[in-house]
Amino acid sequence: MSVLAHGVGSRTDLPIPIGFALYGAGAVILVSFAVLLLFWRTPRLGGPASGRPLPAGVQRVLDGAPLRRGLQAAALAAAVLVVAAALLGPAETSRNLAPWVLYVTFWVGLVPASLLLGPVWRAANPLRLLHRLLRPVAPAAPGAARLPALGVWPAAASLLAFVWLELVFPGRAEPITVAVFLLLHAVVHVALSLWFGEGWFARGDGFEAYSTLIARLAPWGRRDDGRLVLRNPLARALATPAEPGLTALVVVLLGSTAFDGLSRTVWWQTGPGAAGDTLSGTVGLLASIGVVAALYALGTRLSGRLAGQAPGVQPGRYAATVIPIALGYTVAHYFSLLLLDGQHTWILLSNPFGVAGVDLFGTYGNRVDLTAVGSDAIALVQVGAIITGHVVGVALAHERALLSARHARASDQLPLVVVMVLFTLGGLGLLFGF
Amino acid sequence: MSPRRTAAAVLMLALPLAGCAGTAAPAASTRGTTPPAASSSTADTSPTPSEAAGRRIEVAFAGGRVTGDTGRVPVPLGEPVTVVVTSDVADEAHLHGYDVLAALVPGQPAELAFDATIPGVFELELHDAGTVLLTLQVG
Numbered sequence: 001m002s003v004l005a006h007g008v009g010s011r012t013d014l015p016i017p018i019g020f021a022l023y024g025a026g027a028v029i030l031v032s033f034a035v036l037l038l039f040w041r042t043p044r045l046g047g048p049a050s051g052r053p054l055p056a057g058v059q060r061v062l063d064g065a066p067l068r069r070g071l072q073a074a075a076l077a078a079a080v081l082v083v084a085a086a087l088l089g090p091a092e093t094s095r096n097l098a099p100w101v102l103y104v105t106f107w108v109g110l111v112p113a114s115l116l117l118g119p120v121w122r123a124a125n126p127l128r129l130l131h132r133l134l135r136p137v138a139p140a141a142p143g144a145a146r147l148p149a150l151g152v153w154p155a156a157a158s159l160l161a162f163v164w165l166e167l168v169f170p171g172r173a174e175p176i177t178v179a180v181f182l183l184l185h186a187v188v189h190v191a192l193s194l195w196f197g198e199g200w201f202a203r204g205d206g207f208e209a210y211s212t213l214i215a216r217l218a219p220w221g222r223r224d225d226g227r228l229v230l231r232n233p234l235a236r237a238l239a240t241p242a243e244p245g246l247t248a249l250v251v252v253l254l255g256s257t258a259f260d261g262l263s264r265t266v267w268w269q270t271g272p273g274a275a276g277d278t279l280s281g282t283v284g285l286l287a288s289i290g291v292v293a294a295l296y297a298l299g300t301r302l303s304g305r306l307a308g309q310a311p312g313v314q315p316g317r318y319a320a321t322v323i324p325i326a327l328g329y330t331v332a333h334y335f336s337l338l339l340l341d342g343q344h345t346w347i348l349l350s351n352p353f354g355v356a357g358v359d360l361f362g363t364y365g366n367r368v369d370l371t372a373v374g375s376d377a378i379a380l381v382q383v384g385a386i387i388t389g390h391v392v393g394v395a396l397a398h399e400r401a402l403l404s405a406r407h408a409r410a411s412d413q414l415p416l417v418v419v420m421v422l423f424t425l426g427g428l429g430l431l432f433g434f
Numbered sequence: 435m436s437p438r439r440t441a442a443a444v445l446m447l448a449l450p451l452a453g454c455a456g457t458a459a460p461a462a463s464t465r466g467t468t469p470p471a472a473s474s475s476t477a478d479t480s481p482t483p484s485e486a487a488g489r490r491i492e493v494a495f496a497g498g499r500v501t502g503d504t505g506r507v508p509v510p511l512g513e514p515v516t517v518v519v520t521s522d523v524a525d526e527a528h529l530h531g532y533d534v535l536a537a538l539v540p541g542q543p544a545e546l547a548f549d550a551t552i553p554g555v556f557e558l559e560l561h562d563a564g565t566v567l568l569t570l571q572v573g
Binding site for chain 2 (some may be wrong): 010011013014015094264266269270276370371374375414
């Protein structure tokens with residue numbers, strides 16, 4: 001329906017000013033080489049055993065079943081409300097709660113929630129509750145033994161399916177699409193969890209894997225002995241377990257966000273994507289992910305070869321260092337969507353079914369204020385997020401290189417750093433609109 | 435050397451922000467009270483042949499094709515804008531974000547008039563056909 005919008009949205013951001021793009025690009029290149037040449041020369045960040053433990057009482061509450069079941073029940077109730085609103089509420093997207101909740105409040109809101117609070121969707125995933133309720137039906141979980149070998153590949157596939165729906169499928173903004181997607185997602189993942197066991201959700205549910213991935217940069221997490229600790233987010237990111245498919249997950253995330261930026265450019269809208277149909281969108285999305293994957297594999301393998309390490313293990317080894325870059329892209333592209341078009345959710349929540357005379361919170365008559373955040377502030381946040389993500393990513397890659405070889409030469413890290421610089425310049429270029 | 439250059443870069447990053455932040459408020463205040471004054475002050479940046487104040491954009495939809503001012507159309511922030519839409523089918527033109535609507539009767543030009551007070555990029559879309567006529571870039 002709408003060419004510009006990611007899922008839903010009434011506006012998109014202005015291209016960033018050329019000055020922002022140029023200064024951003026300069027800063028990125030400067031910082032990258034400073035990290036290589038001037039930063040620490042021995043591993044500095046704490047390992048998986050580091051961190052300041054939280055009080056035992058706090059951990060008991062946070063890890064306790066009552067909190068998790070409560071969150072899951074609340075999320076389930078919210079999901080039922082959203083599906084019901086999608087099916088029974090107003091037919092037009094602008095007056096229906098469901099598309100705004102799914103594409104803006106939930107999908108975009110998951111990022112700040114996970115960044116600040118940790119893997120929130122693992123705690124609140126309502127499908128885990130459904131799984132527990134249905135487990136007596138299939139208590140054996142016949143596929144559980146095969147799950148570790150799959151790693152997070154299923155989650156990468158699940159995430160790819162969602163970003164395709166969000167960025168490509170022409171009917172994505174229709175309430176009925178949202179209802180069908182949510183029901184399908186629930187049925188498929190609960191069924192798979194009965195086959196593979198509850199461990200499926202961490203490895204197969206794209207939303208949960210996404211939230212967990214972003215949470216690697218949260219200020220607190222779990223030490224390798226199970227204690228919840230306050231910890232340097234950089235150390236936490238590096239301690240990300242190297243699972244099969246982690247690289248794919250990160251690459252899907254980065255590539256799809258890059259495609260979202262690409263699809264907003266005049267070049268795309270008047271060139272390859274002019275038709276605005278499923279084919280051009282699908283090809284564009286897969287090509288974006290493909291380019292990111294190829295560059296990333298090239299950079300990591302080349303760095304490994306220079307350092308005399310097996311090239312095959314390199315992409316997996318450095319996957320966690322791309323998380324901050326992907327996060328920077330995500331913040332840059334969706335920050336304004338959450339703050340501006342996200343207002344729809346709170347307005348429509350006041351009357352989810354569009355019944356005349358209903359106004360639960362007295363906000364139904366409000367209009368979305370699209371000037372709540374100025375375009376200069378948006379541009380500054382965008383460039384700031386991209387650059388911050390880049391700096392953290394390069395620093396993590398540097399530490400990772402030192403961990404894998406104590407006397408790693410700066411020149412060995414060069415190919416990966418160059419690829420990261422390309423990602424970041426690409427991100428700035430997309431924001432500038434070429 | 436490098437810290438100083440970084441500091442300079444940060445400073446340069448901050449400068450355009452300060453400059454734009456200063457101009458945002460007056461632009462917003464003029465359009466609310468006196469639209470003609472706002473348009474005369476911006477006339478030098480946009481030489482419009484139109485006799486009316488502000489920017490006039492004309493776009494046509496015929497035989498499934500969009501002609502005229504299509505694609506990305508830039509408009510200065512605060513400018514009064516008139517979009518004239520001509521369609522060979524009955525439909526409704528909808529400018530997203532501004533939520534301006536105009537019913538389209540085949541062959542008869544319809545006007546959407548508004549002040550471009552919200553910065554951003556917005557689609558002008560045919561509601562029933564789902565065709566994007568143009569995208570308005572305000573700011």
